[in-house]
Amino acid sequence: MYSGRNGRRRGLLRPITANGGGSMFRILPLFGFLTGLLFFFIYYIYQVQNVELYNIRNQIELERNRQIKVKLENIDFKAELEKYKSSEASLKNELQKLRLSQKECTGKLAKWNNTLLSYMMNLKQLQDDKNMCFIAMASMKAELAVAKLTITTMRANFTSMGNVMETPKKIIESSKMRLEKEDAQESIPQEANLTASPLTITQTADEEDSRRNTSIQSEKMQENILPEPVVSKHIARAMNFSNFHAENRAQENQLDSLAALLQLKK
Known part of the structure; x- marks a missing residue:
């Protein structure tokens, strides 16, 4: 505030005198420097604040855009969520339907397994019957x-019987010839008949004996040839076997058709 020039103290700030003019302040440049520095500091702060404000505004715009984008995405997500909820409800209904159908299928499968087991048992029984039939x-x-063989022997015996039966036929023919002769001789007198009577009696007796012998032989041949009704029994057995075989074929065809249906359903 004071200067030590000329051994006096003078104030640094001196007023303007009437005699001589001078600056109101001696340190006016310092004051100007300080004001410039203050102005520069204020301008610098303003610029810095302006840049920060610009950056903050840009960030705010970016955040707004991001917020708008997030809101739009949120709306899209809400719409998708509604779709997913509706699809979830439909899927739950379909799942319940599938579970019900699964239960029905398991029940049907159990029934089919039981029927298949019964068919397998019947098939095994039929195979056993088939083996027995074979x-x-x-x-x-x-x-x-x-x-x-018995038929061939019977045929041979029939041929032999035919050969045996030829002899009585010859005897019958000879007896017929003799009867015709006797009829022709009836016109002869009784004396001739009386003389010829012993001969005719002996001839008729011989013919009766031969007839008896032939009848006995034919009966014995029939007994030897046909001791039992063999052919009729074999024919009856063959008929019964053919009927049983036809029934087995029909049952096998039914089983094959049922197996094909089961495979198609599977």
């Missing part, structure tokens, strides 16, 4: 061979 057929073939 065994019976083999035995019947053997019996048929025996029957054929």
Whole structure:
């Protein structure tokens, strides 16, 4: 505030005198420098604040745009959520339907398994019956061979019987000739008949004996040839076997058709 020039203290701030003019302040440049510095500081702060404000505004715009975008995405997500909820409800209904159909299918499958087991048991029984029928057929073939042999023997016996029956036919023819001769001789006198009577009696006796012998032989041949009704029994067995075989074929066809239906359903 004071200067030490000339051994006096003078105030740094001196008023303008009337005699001589001068600056109101001696440190006016310092004051100008300080004011410039203050102005620069204020301008710098303003610029910095302006840049920060611009950045903040840009960030606010970006946040607004992002918020708008997020809102739009939120709206889209809400719409998709509604769709998913509706689809979830439909899927739940379909799931319930599928569970019900699964229960029905399991019930049907159990029934089909039971029927399949019964069919398998029936098939096994039919196979056993088939094997028994094959065994019976083999035995019947053997019996048929025996029957054929008996038929051949019977035919041979019939041929022999035919040969045997030819002799009584010849005897009958000879007896007819003799009867005709006797009829022709009836006109002869009784004396001739009396003389010829012993001869005719002996001839008729011989003819009766021969007839009896032939009848006895024919009866014995029939007994030897046909001891039992073999052919009728074999024919009845063959008819019963053919009927049983036809029934087995029909049952096998039914089982095959049922197996095909089960495979198609599966």
